Amino acid sequence: MSSQGSETAASSAGLQAAVGLLSDVTTDTPDYGDAHCFLAVVLGRFLPTPDVDQALDQGAICLANDPTGLTSQLVGPLMDELRGGTAVTSGG
Amino acid sequence: MSLPPAPPPGGDEPTGPYAPGSAPSGPYPAGPYPAGPYPAGSYPAGSFSTMPSAAPPGYAAYGERPPATTYSGMAIAGFVLALVGILPCFWVWFQVPGLLGVIFSLIGLGATKERMRKGHGLAVAGLVIGIVSLVITVAFTAFIYSTDDCDTSGLTFDCSFDSNN
Numbered sequence: 001m002s003s004q005g006s007e008t009a010a011s012s013a014g015l016q017a018a019v020g021l022l023s024d025v026t027t028d029t030p031d032y033g034d035a036h037c038f039l040a041v042v043l044g045r046f047l048p049t050p051d052v053d054q055a056l057d058q059g060a061i062c063l064a065n066d067p068t069g070l071t072s073q074l075v076g077p078l079m080d081e082l083r084g085g086t087a088v089t090s091g092g
Numbered sequence: 093m094s095l096p097p098a099p100p101p102g103g104d105e106p107t108g109p110y111a112p113g114s115a116p117s118g119p120y121p122a123g124p125y126p127a128g129p130y131p132a133g134s135y136p137a138g139s140f141s142t143m144p145s146a147a148p149p150g151y152a153a154y155g156e157r158p159p160a161t162t163y164s165g166m167a168i169a170g171f172v173l174a175l176v177g178i179l180p181c182f183w184v185w186f187q188v189p190g191l192l193g194v195i196f197s198l199i200g201l202g203a204t205k206e207r208m209r210k211g212h213g214l215a216v217a218g219l220v221i222g223i224v225s226l227v228i229t230v231a232f233t234a235f236i237y238s239t240d241d242c243d244t245s246g247l248t249f250d251c252s253f254d255s256n257n
Contacts, residue, residue: 007199011165014196018172021189025179038175046168 015046026058033065037075044078052082167200167211169193171218178225187229194222 019042025035036058044055059079063072170193177190197218204212236242242251 007203008165011169011196011200014169014173014192015165017192018169018176018189021176022179025176032179035179038179042172042175046172 018042019047026061030061031065033062033067034071036065037062037067037071040075041078044082050082056082162209164200164203164209164211164215166196166203167209167215167218170196170198170200170222171214174218174222174225178221187226190222190225190229193218194226197222 019039022035022039022042025032026039029035040055040059040062043051043058056079059075059082062075063079067075172193173189173196174193177187177193197215200211200215201219203209204215236249236251237244239251241253242249
């Protein structure tokens with residue numbers, strides 16, 4: 001049980017570090033569209049409690065930067081889900 | 093000599109499981125069959141199965157593995173860290189999250205191998221993305237430090253390629 005707890009803590013710390021680094025990239029290079037796209041997907045899908053407002057903001061910036069077809073297919077449906085209030089939570 | 097029992101009132105309509113009103117579907121016309129005592133649509137979808145189950149609802153039968161319901165946190169963290177790692181894959185110090193993504197994805201791969209937890213695909217994707225970003229970074233860094241056209245100082249570099257050569 002303790003190993004599972006430490007695993008959960010490590011994964012949570014790793015996820016937070018990744019989100020922080022992605023936020024730094026979007027702040028340092030605001031015209032780098034892929035970073036906004038990835039951050040939107042992470043905030044909307046992979047957090048235990050999705051940050052809907054931030055994900056929508058980052059998704060809007062991502063789509064405004066004219067992403068590639070694959071990325072827009074990734075972010076577009078996510079934006080629709082978040083606007084509809086049906087965000088997919090990943091759980092533990 | 094005794095007489096057979098008199099038929100029940102109502103004629104010779106059969107009773108039992110093949111009564112006209114109980115035909116579920118098939119090539120029979122929708123006739124004026126009387127409605128059954130149970131209202132249609134009063135049962136939730138999926139509450140019936142054609143095969144009887146030895147286990148009560150909500151529990152896996154003996155010998156079956158219960159379905160995974162939660163994602164592996166390691167798989168998710170590994171995938172997201174690998175995503176961070178591939179963004180600016182030419183920044184050497186930025187490969188720390190890429191390397192962490194590979195490690196987390198490997199742990200997540202083990203946690204989801206037996207399908208005890210969801211996220212096997214995420215772990216595989218994180219592993220592939222992390223390895224690809226690491227390979228690209230190593231190749232790019234080796235090129236930067238081996239060519240004379242780039243001035244390297246610490247972890248930064250400045251390249252000026254001459255197009256005439």
